[in-house]
Amino acid sequence: MRPDWWSKSLGGVILGFTLAVALSGVFAWAGPGGAQALNKYQFNMWMLAPIWLGIVSFCFLFRSGRDCWTWLGGANLAAYAALYVCRALFR
Template sequence: MTLKTGRRETLSRDWLSKTLAGVIGGFGLAIAASGLLACLTPGALDEQNKFQVAMWLVPPVWIGVMSGSFVFRSGRRAWIGLAAANALGFAMLALARHFFIR
């Protein structure tokens, strides 16, 4: 892809780093989202169905985050952004478990 400045910019810059960030960071975010769903929906579904829905939430979230990891400008930014999102997700899960599970 040629930019207006005449520089040649490739779309595949840092693709390996972005892919690994998406795979690892996406899995963590998917697990945090699944845990939040299971924790924040007490009584909404019976126990078996609630955990089944939480389990099936993991692949779509994981794939979505993996796909979104290529939007970052560099692999380093992907790692930093997904690490921050994971920290926030697991902090929210810890707070939810602390306040909602007795």
């Protein structure tokens, strides 16, 4: 086992959660019916866990912990920028 599995695990758990929250928010604002659609809050709540677990599962495919943190950090920046744009456009 490689010594950087701790950094990959923490990157997947921490940055994976924030990425899952951002992706769920983007779907809530830009998805069908907008943010006010019936039962959309419930769907987004249940959608969060599979996205997060998928990200945590795939974080071990990175070559190093640094790559994991870099790519997931960049994905977080892009997802939160998309969330900001969606909230501004779909009010």
